[in-house]
Amino acid sequence: MKRSGRRSGKPDTKEEILTAARRLFAEHGFESVSVRRIAADAGVDPALIHHYFGTKDDLFLAAIELPIDPGPEIAAALRAGGLEGAGGRLMHTFVSIWDGPHHDKLVAVARTAVSKPAMSLMFRKLFERRIVKTISEVIGDEVDHVHVRANFIGSQIFGIIMTRYILKLEPMASLDAEELAETIGPTIDRYLTMPVEHIAARH
């Protein structure tokens, strides 16, 4: 029967808390998860969470550990070849990132962006300042109105994120990166090359 006080050994409790927080935030979203629940999952007293991280918002920020900068990977994917096939490479990059070790963080952000205005804003900024900017810089001189194009591309990618990682619809959820890139790639290619003056003109 452990009473109170410090534990034996040197357990990395801080990291255990973060892991539990990431898992739960990703699975249920920010408001549906209580600090107590996270503490229970981490096998820790709730007060310890506040001791380490402060408020619940602070814990969330620590758990998602922004900024995750996908800029370089996107740029590399775009530079790996010409405009043809760029969509497939882009899609493959995205899915790889989301399937990778940052999965829980990213899903947590996406889920929370839908219900928490501050997170929604952060999402928008991340999209505009990293993704759109990177795309612009890399292929901005081969193509016009990159901002509009990037938003259409974003709409398709966001749809994949939702159906694959949040709603987990089949077959989206279980396709692998190659299949998705192959199937979605041409859509993105088209958004990169189609004429968009009539839309861009209205800013």
Next chain:
Amino acid sequence: MKRSGRRSGKPDTKEEILTAARRLFAEHGFESVSVRRIAADAGVDPALIHHYFGTKDDLFLAAIELPIDPGPEIAAALRAGGLEGAGGRLMHTFVSIWDGPHHDKLVAVARTAVSKPAMSLMFRKLFERRIVKTISEVIGDEVDHVHVRANFIGSQIFGIIMTRYILKLEPMASLDAEELAETIGPTIDRYLTMPVEHIAARH
């Protein structure tokens, strides 16, 4: 100074509550809105809400008033012409529905589907049982593997819903139905006609 008891006249308080609920649920999502807040917005005592609708879940269900059946409109759009242009007509139909009087209900459902598992399930069922089924019935003999195709179409439509109605990114949020249909249409057309055996084979 009004104390308690019944009000004069015949105000449609029930509907005022539902309207406030729809607005708030659409704007903030289910868990972020309290019964008290809805009551305040409707200018009513919180107890009245429970009196009329029972639990908060019941209120939500009453507010979104399912099922909204988009089947007929989708079927009509598909039947209005051949396979070419079907994507544009489909997109136009969707955007018109979401921009129409059911806007708040639909946004409320979409927002809540991301954080509430029960709503997520309802969303999936609505998608499979209404949309996929309708598409299958109407063009199922012109095209194979409709289920897989419908899911790719769904991913693009869901992306539009998210960027346009939830995150409200520009220019998505302010384009009109025609422009969206024109731009997204070909994407959907492609998902309707591209080969998908390799994906469908894995079920």
Next chain:
DNA sequence: CCATTAATTCATCTGTTGATGAATTCGACC
């Protein structure tokens, strides 16, 4: 005009939430 029923509010309960401060235990350092 009286009785019934519907509409509305009040006061209140219970559970949960995020959060705090004091108390306890352990590790590390000199």
Next chain:
DNA sequence: GGTCGAATTCATCAACAGATGAATTAATGG
């Protein structure tokens, strides 16, 4: 080996959640 600081828990708060039952007022039908 005593001291100091870090780690951990306990008990507890105030705010707010959803919910309930009784009390009050108005409309309605006979």
